[in-house]
Amino acid sequence: MMKFIRNKILVPILVGVFCGLAALLLKRSTEFAEEHLFYFLVNTWYGLLLLVMPMTGLFIIWIGNRYIYKTSPNKGLGEVLEVIDGTKDSIKSSKIFTHFFNGFSTVSTGGSTGIEVSSVISSSAIGNTAATWAGFDQQGKKYLLIAGAAAGIAGLFNSPLGGLFFAIEVLADTLSFDLIGVIACSLIGSLLISIQFDHTSLFTPVHHIWSWRALPFFIVFSAVAALISTYLTRLVVLCKSLFIKLMDGKKRVFVGGLLIGVGVFLFHSTYGEGYQTIQSLLTGNLVAINDGIFNGRLPPSLILLSLAAVLIIKPLITSVTLASGGDGGVFAPSLFLGAVAGLLYSHSLNQWIAADLIEVNFVIVGMAALLSASIQAPLTAVFLTTSITGNYDLFLPLLITAFLSKMIARKILPYTVYSYSRGVK
Numbered sequence: 001m002m003k004f005i006r007n008k009i010l011v012p013i014l015v016g017v018f019c020g021l022a023a024l025l026l027k028r029s030t031e032f033a034e035e036h037l038f039y040f041l042v043n044t045w046y047g048l049l050l051l052v053m054p055m056t057g058l059f060i061i062w063i064g065n066r067y068i069y070k071t072s073p074n075k076g077l078g079e080v081l082e083v084i085d086g087t088k089d090s091i092k093s094s095k096i097f098t099h100f101f102n103g104f105s106t107v108s109t110g111g112s113t114g115i116e117v118s119s120v121i122s123s124s125a126i127g128n129t130a131a132t133w134a135g136f137d138q139q140g141k142k143y144l145l146i147a148g149a150a151a152g153i154a155g156l157f158n159s160p161l162g163g164l165f166f167a168i169e170v171l172a173d174t175l176s177f178d179l180i181g182v183i184a185c186s187l188i189g190s191l192l193i194s195i196q197f198d199h200t201s202l203f204t205p206v207h208h209i210w211s212w213r214a215l216p217f218f219i220v221f222s223a224v225a226a227l228i229s230t231y232l233t234r235l236v237v238l239c240k241s242l243f244i245k246l247m248d249g250k251k252r253v254f255v256g257g258l259l260i261g262v263g264v265f266l267f268h269s270t271y272g273e274g275y276q277t278i279q280s281l282l283t284g285n286l287v288a289i290n291d292g293i294f295n296g297r298l299p300p301s302l303i304l305l306s307l308a309a310v311l312i313i314k315p316l317i318t319s320v321t322l323a324s325g326g327d328g329g330v331f332a333p334s335l336f337l338g339a340v341a342g343l344l345y346s347h348s349l350n351q352w353i354a355a356d357l358i359e360v361n362f363v364i365v366g367m368a369a370l371l372s373a374s375i376q377a378p379l380t381a382v383f384l385t386t387s388i389t390g391n392y393d394l395f396l397p398l399l400i401t402a403f404l405s406k407m408i409a410r411k412i413l414p415y416t417v418y419s420y421s422r423g424v425k
Contacts, residue, residue: 012182015130015144016151016189019123023155023190024198026100026122030115033108034272042268050110050265055257057109058325061102062253065325069098076322076329077117077170077418080124080149084142084173090132091145095125102327107272110264112317114273114332116156123152127186143179146171147186154190158198159387162380163187169377170418202275202388206282208358210394217357218397221345222369222404228341229373229405230413232315232330237420239319249325256324263317270314274336281339281363282389304351307344311337330417334374335367335385342366361397364389369401373409376416378402 041050079095082088103118127148131141146167154163167183168175243252264270269277318333342362349355364385372381382398385391 008178008181009185011130011134012144012147012185013189015127015148016154016186016191017193018130018189019126019148019151019186020155020190020193022096022100022122022126023119023152024193026103026115026119027156027198030104030107030273031275033104035276037108038110038268038271048265050268050271051261052257054110054112054260054264054321055254057105057111058253058257058260060105060109061327062249062325064098064101066249069094077120079121080145080171081418083124083128083145084171089138090141091121091125091128093125093129096122096129099125099327106321106326106328110260110271111321111326111328112260112264112270112272112274112314112333113321113326113328113330114335115328116153116331117329118327119152119156120149120329123148123155127151143182144186146179147183150183151186151190153384154187155193155198157202157384157388158194158200159384160187160191162384162387163190165379165383166377169380170375201390203279203282203390206360206364206389206391208361208391208393210358210361210397214357214361215397215400217346217349217355218362218365218401219404221342221362221365222401223408224341224345225338225366225369225401225405226373226408226412228311228315228337229334229370229409232318232333232337232374233413233415233417233420235315235319236322236330236417239316239323243320243323252324256320256326259320260317260324263313263320267310267313269310270317273332274314275332278336278339278363278367281343282360284360304344304348307340307347310340311344314340330374331371334371335388338366338368338370339363340366341370361394364391364394365397365401368398369405372402373405374416375418376406376410378406 041053079091083091099118099121103115106113107115124145127144127146128141131144136144149171150163150167153166154160164183164187172179243256247255314333314337318330322328342365343359346357346359346362350357350359368381368385371384372378378399381402382395385398386395
């Protein structure tokens with residue numbers, strides 16, 4: 001009985017606590033560095049440094065991986081999935097720190113991705129290391145690794161349900177009561193940290209009612225979201241393949257870093273995670289996207305042009321970030337693209353056919369639809385979106401668009417960035 005309590009309850013709760021702390025620390029430190037560095041650069045004559053700042057972050061990562069950690073190039077979530085499917089026995093304990101630092105270095109210096117995958121790998125390594133120390137068998141190690149990843153996601157987004165469904169939809173190869181129990185205990189540990197230190201939504205809550213009259217527009221938008229997500233996925237896969245074939249590690253850093261720098265210099269909203277832009281769009285501030293090369297010069301009639309340009313450029317810069325050695329994934333880019341796509345879609349319909357749509361609702365629904373299509377995990381997308389926006393009024397449209405966008409994206413492209421890395425073509 002004592003062994004059961006220790007292995008199935010106490011150890012997972014402690015893992016959840018440590019994963020929650022690690023996720024919170026990574027989130028807070030990255031937000032602080034990203035915000036202060038970005039605003040310092042764009043508000044002073046040092047703005048030209050935006051051209052080289054992403055390269056600096058990538059070069060720091062390359063130096064660390066090659067000469068300090070001596071690890072293989074970043075595989076993203078594939079490192080976790082390889083342990084789950086039995087390809088590898090475990091994740092090195094050093095991954096706790098290397099992915100934490102590399103995720104911070106990538107995003108804070110302008111790499112156009114997010115810290116979510118870095119946090120997942122770091123948290124998985126915490127779970128795997130704890131299981132090894134506690135003397136768990138191979139199945140116990142796998143369960144605690146998955147539980148750690150769930151706690152990391154829950155800690156980042158303050159969303160226990162988001163963490164639970166991420167573990168179920170994306171990570172777990174099979175489900176059992178034991179696994180669900182271990183995940184639940186780790187989520188309790190992560191929740192204890194969130195309650196103590198971080199009990200607010202990622203974005204300022206926005207509440208708007210929705211009308212059944214808007215439902216057909218939500219359904220059509222599902223297809224739009226699916227198309228954008230497949231564009232993102234194809235670009236990530238293509239860029240990684242091209243960079244590996246054509247360049248060695250150092251060249252990837254310089255070429256990729258320069259491309260990213262040009263992108264964020266021309267379109268400031270593509271810098272880092274882009275969460276500040278999402279917050280502005282949630283308040284209906286269209287000017288948030290009118291920056292960089294536009295620098296507020298575009299008249300309202302041409303704002304749609306800048307939104308469309310960002311939808312094309314952001315996936316390219318994200319792909320280059322990951323292909324050139326950046327640490328991250330498609331979580332934050334999908335949320336960003338969903339918000340921009342939702343605003344572009346609804347604003348266009350309001351202008352062209354007087355659809356009278358509530359644009360902020362489509363910003364929120366867009367985040368869930370794009371994320372669901374990109375990682376093919378609709379429940380994860382729905383519960384993460386409701387948690388980070390504090391909005392449950394749109395639960396039904398969120399469910400409908402998330403499931404439809406996933407189904408359409410899967411018909412177009414039978415793999416995600418993560419499943420492709422495991423050989424699923």
